[in-house]
Amino acid sequence: QSALTQPASVSGSPGQSITISCTGTSSDVGSYNLVSWYQQHPGKAPKVMIYEGSKRPSGVSNRFSGSKSGNTASLTISGLQAEDEADYYCCSYAGSSTWVFGGGTKLTVL
């Protein structure tokens, strides 16, 4: 199992939209519609923002959206706000009750 590939950092200005990519393989991202995205603020536990590729848990802003094409999943945050500044991790089910995470992306709101 190799980690999913995410950009180390992305940035955007308030009000703009950003997209974070998450590239896996045909054994994980490409095989299952089970990609989830997590937001982690410094010193805090991660929080799920997207599951099953594009579904939002109750309470998560509709500014967060997810999609997938082939072996690559994406998280888009629209209308960037200062509170969105955090680390973001993608995760994919990889079969046989195993999961694999991406290396994480640091989002900076300029």
Next chain:
Amino acid sequence: EVQLVQSGAEVKKPGESLSISCKGSGYSFTSYWISWLRQMPGKGLEWMGKIDPSDSYINYSPSFQGHVTISADKSISTAYLQWSSLKASDTAIYYCARHPGPESFDPWGQGTLVTVSS
């Protein structure tokens, strides 16, 4: 409210053993899997393994198989992560998380900082 509450921070020496815990509340503990995840200092999240508390069936990441032991005591709604001989490289924050299904980890415990230093 669904909650996972983890045991407190630990400071250990190399070679010592350790068990940290994760207590679930606000839901049926045996109805959901629990996973353990590692976050080394300044690094990303790594999935270590999961347990089904109803029957204690465990799946380990190949990266952690043989290095840690996952267990659960359903009578007290608590999952455990154990080491028999710690190394300095085990220094990290360890999180437990519930699986509503294979689709996500939600919620997460608050994390347990384990520091291994001579």
